[in-house]
Amino acid sequence: MSDTQERWGIPGTYVFDLTLSRQGYAINKMCNSLKFDENREAFKADEEAYMERYGLSEEQKQAIRERDWLRLTQLGGNLFFFLKLGATLGYGLYTIGAQMRGESYEQFMSTRNVPGAT
């Protein structure tokens, strides 16, 4: 269990409290900037330089390089902000979610009541 899970005691859940928000502030600030098209273009043109500009830690950068959404969450990334990174890179909500569950997209969709309602 990670620290945030120990604080809250809800398995498989990373409650976005101030501790996690502080840890992930650089990630979320960077992701928030991606609401503007010119910034999305700048990120895609040079991911490393863009991450450096926002002061991400090496661990945070690595999670983004690997498109590891669960790790990014554990390091303080908040989904509402990193969805903008997902949109920049072509990862939608359900793709990100399936990965966090450790499933393929198809496996995840097969667990839903009405998979057509996307």
Added chain:
Amino acid sequence: MGKIVAGIGSSHVPSIGRAYDQQKQTDPAWQPLFDGYEPVKRWLAEEVKADVVILVYNDHGTEFFLDCYPTFALGVADSYAVADEGYGKRPLPDFPGDAAFSEHLANHLVADEFDLTLCQEMALDHGFLTAMPLLWDHDETAWPVKVVPLLVNVIQHPLPTGQRCYKLGEAIRRAVEAYPEDTRVAVVGTGGLSHQLNGERFGHINEEWDKQWLQRIQDEPRELAALSHKEVMTEAGAEGGEVIMWFVMRGAMTERVEEVHRFYYAPMTTGMALLALNNSD
């Protein structure tokens, strides 16, 4: 004098907005949802005839950032823009505000010890937008009601308690009833029901809990509002914790309420719910 004429609880899910914009009203996966809102839309248009809607919502990293995050924020403007959430702006008209009514609310609520952040500009994302076109007909340029957006922090803990939200609703009722104009006010609490969008438990929904919620918020709202965030999130998912926004609506209603309509549908990752209430005292 102002009067609260309807209380609505409604989910706010981005996929509903997409389905609406893509005109999937008769798509088999979406028709139940749109049909579920129809009776309430008719009731609001034909019987309720509200002048102003106080809509309780949260922003999703669109207008507000973590550098300075309000716990409660009230719109006090004469108009509110539809936000671009990064996928282009939805084809909905911007919203007319009612600055005079907002100012009255702000004065009363702050005097009543609710120290709100007050916003002269507030671009509205799906937290606000989802329910509006399902509840009120609009054309290309106009809405039939004015709006007052009321934001609650449900993103970054510590969140306000459910009880605090309920008390804010009670204070809103007092403020509305002290308004000198004969203004008819609908209060909409949005969010939920169960869903989780983070971690290994992504996709968690709890249909049984959701269905109980739709009854309990009518019959025993204070007991429900006394649940801790941890208790709610354990059952309803981390993001399901946002159901506290329904307490603002419920607190603004009378002690006893009459159910006008309820609808529930959990197709994908969120328990989508609609509850329409009338004051019965």
